[in-house]
Amino acid sequence: MLxxxxxxxxLNEALLTGGDFAExxxxxxxxxxxxxxxxxxxxxxxxxxxxxxxxxxKGLFSVYAYTNDMNPTNLIKTAQKASKAIKGTREDIVIxxxxxxxxxxxxxxxxxxxxxxxxKIAVMRESYEAAxxxxxxxxxxxxxxxxxSQNVLIANSEGVWAEDKRxxxxxxxxxxxxxxxxxxxxxxxxxxxxxxxxFKEIDVKEYAREASRIxxxxxxxxYAPSGKMPVIIENEFGGVIFHEACGHGLEATSVxxxxxxxxxxxxxxxxxxxVSAVDDGTLSNEWGSSNIDDEGTPTKxxxxxxxxxxxxxxxxxxxxxxxxxxxxxxxxxxxxxYAPTSRMTNTFILNGNSSLExxx
Numbered sequence: 001m002l003x004x005x006x007x008x009x010x011l012n013e014a015l016l017t018g019g020d021f022a023e024x025x026x027x028x029x030x031x032x033x034x035x036x037x038x039x040x041x042x043x044x045x046x047x048x049x050x051x052x053x054x055x056x057x058k059g060l061f062s063v064y065a066y067t068n069d070m071n072p073t074n075l076i077k078t079a080q081k082a083s084k085a086i087k088g089t090r091e092d093i094v095i096x097x098x099x100x101x102x103x104x105x106x107x108x109x110x111x112x113x114x115x116x117x118x119x120k121i122a123v124m125r126e127s128y129e130a131a132x133x134x135x136x137x138x139x140x141x142x143x144x145x146x147x148x149s150q151n152v153l154i155a156n157s158e159g160v161w162a163e164d165k166r167x168x169x170x171x172x173x174x175x176x177x178x179x180x181x182x183x184x185x186x187x188x189x190x191x192x193x194x195x196x197x198x199f200k201e202i203d204v205k206e207y208a209r210e211a212s213r214i215x216x217x218x219x220x221x222x223y224a225p226s227g228k229m230p231v232i233i234e235n236e237f238g239g240v241i242f243h244e245a246c247g248h249g250l251e252a253t254s255v256x257x258x259x260x261x262x263x264x265x266x267x268x269x270x271x272x273x274x275v276s277a278v279d280d281g282t283l284s285n286e287w288g289s290s291n292i293d294d295e296g297t298p299t300k301x302x303x304x305x306x307x308x309x310x311x312x313x314x315x316x317x318x319x320x321x322x323x324x325x326x327x328x329x330x331x332x333x334x335x336x337x338y339a340p341t342s343r344m345t346n347t348f349i350l351n352g353n354s355s356l357e358x359x360x
Contacts, residue, residue, distance in 0.1 A: 152165075164291045177212070190207055266312070
């Protein structure tokens with residue numbers, strides 16, 4: 001992407017005014033996105049984004065700058081402008097970038113860029129037909145298809161030089177069921193860190209029919225009773241509930257600032273004895289997986305809760321400084337235009353020993 005010598009120059013310029021840590025994040029991302037309504041492609045977007053983000057720390061103070069002008073002179077100038085937000089004297093930091101060998105756990109068989117757009121649209125049309133023909137109450141079907149290939153390079157003043165390639169594919173199916181009195185929706189959005197082979201491995205027609213089944217069921221359903229009551233949620237959708245209700249509260253983004261109910265409770269009981277939960281970015285080809293996080297730290301399996309006891313958080317570098325803890329490989333950014341923060345990868349509750357009868 002960029003020469004090692006140029007990256008070292010950028011880091012040195014970023015540290016010129018007294019920063020104690022500097023980092024560059026270089027990204028090249030391309031992909032396709034299609035939107036289909038009632039069997040017709042309404043929108044088709046193909047594009048490529050390329051740029052660099054430069055970040056500097058001084059203690060707990062952080063400054064971030066980015067540019068998509070990759071001219072060496074402009075990159076140096078961008079680093080210099082960012083460094084002016086730091087007031088101090090240049091520290092004695094010697095930059096020695098050493099390329100880190102990264103294990104690729106997410107093998108890609110069919111690169112999305114090698115697939116004709118017609119073939120991608122054919123997958124959408126197959127999904128549409130299955131969803132629309134499920135039942136006469138299905139009045140409209142919307143399909144979203146997306147794939148992306150992202151190459152990243154992260155280097156910092158601590159000597160990190162790490163590269164990764166992430167490929168993701170996804171299809172979203174939304175069915176609308178209606179009658180004379182009501183309208184309800186059902187959706188399904190399978191995705192993975194895979195290439196086009198993903199659509200050969202799954203049955204998109206089955207997912208499409210399930211989206212329509214959900215919509216039809218909701219259309220004829222009675223209102224759920226209100227109130228506080230115990231519920232049993234099956235695996236597939238229970239993960240979403242845990243993600244929103246507990247996962248975000250275990251991210252250092254909120255923990256470091258004392259905004260989480262889990263802040264300051266390491267080693268304390270926070271859940272039932274039967275609850276153990278992990279965040280695992282190392283699972284091969286899963287949607288949230290990557291070989292390294294967006295700070296160049298290898299992803300890993302982080303134990304969050306064990307038998308109801310809070311064991312850990314998901315931590316990025318800056319919030320790790322605030323908490324006095326090391327990064328857990330949990331940093332993510334939306335793109336090179338954004339500084340990273342702590343986020344989940346694949347977060348789930350581990351299997352227990354209770355039978356359904358025991359739960360009931």
